[in-house]
Amino acid sequence: RRTSEQVVQKITALSADGRTRIVDQPPVTQHVDTASLDELTTLFEAYREPLRADARLLLSQFTVVDFVLRVVGVGSVGTRCYIVLLEGPAGEPLVLQVKEATRSVLATYGGMVDALPSGLVPAGSVPAQGRRVVAAQRILQAQSDPFLGWTTVEAPGRTGRPRVDFFWRQFRDMKGSVELDRLSAAQFVRYGELCGRVLARAHSQSPGTRVAHGYLGRSDAFDDAIARWSCAYADVVEQDFAALEAAVASGRLPAERGT
Secondary structure (H helix, E strand, O other): OOOHHHHHHHHEEEOOOOOEEEOOEOOOEEOOOOOOHHHHHHHHHHHHOOOOHHHHHHHOOOEEEEEEEEOOOHHHOOOOEEEEEEEOOOOOEEEEEEEEEOOOHHHHOOOOOOOOOOOOOOOOOOOOHHHHHHHHHHHHOOOOOOOOEEEEEEOOOOOOOOEEEEEEEEOOOOOOOOOHHHOOHHHHHHHHHHHHHHHHHHHHOOOOHHHHHHHHOOOOHHHHHHHHHHHHHHHHHHHHHHHHHHHHHOOOOOOOOOO
């Protein structure tokens, strides 16, 4: 059910001139004047250039017809996200998501170098956060979105940030999901094991795999530490949510419900 056709039925309508357009649904989605369709088309062409040949050829047949600003999820608060509607030669829809890519939290708060490992960035190229996000996803994932790409937008009028990086991907990419509240205890444990295997495979792609393997060792010390940390973190989340509800109830924090 997570396809471009499904989302197009939910967020678009025919305009007076018979064209498909995204419907404003504030505060979640709304049109903005930050760029024109021609400017976005130029960015779309720049985004296509570093893609795989097959994806680049396919996307060359699509035309940008509309875009809106979309409210992001909790993990991306403070960054901009756009939904871009494209149409193919026979009017077939494709919906892409364009998300702002900022510095890694590992660099901002963890003191790590904000760069990809040596050899992953072409010599002479300008470092870009979008490139970092895309490269890391391709490395960590067994199979990435074929439309995963990146662009950099020059923004000379912005104080302190003359360049803004974005990464592109499918908005509905047919990934499956699990309804956790319908799992039995045994199924939930199995689901956790599968998540662990996927995470372990991702870490196996890292240059520091041997160091991590040696650090974990063969005892349950790390497992127990992670379990304790997870329980403590869950308590903090519940406390934060209770504080948020109290702030909304008292009128100190405005909020919209049912969006």
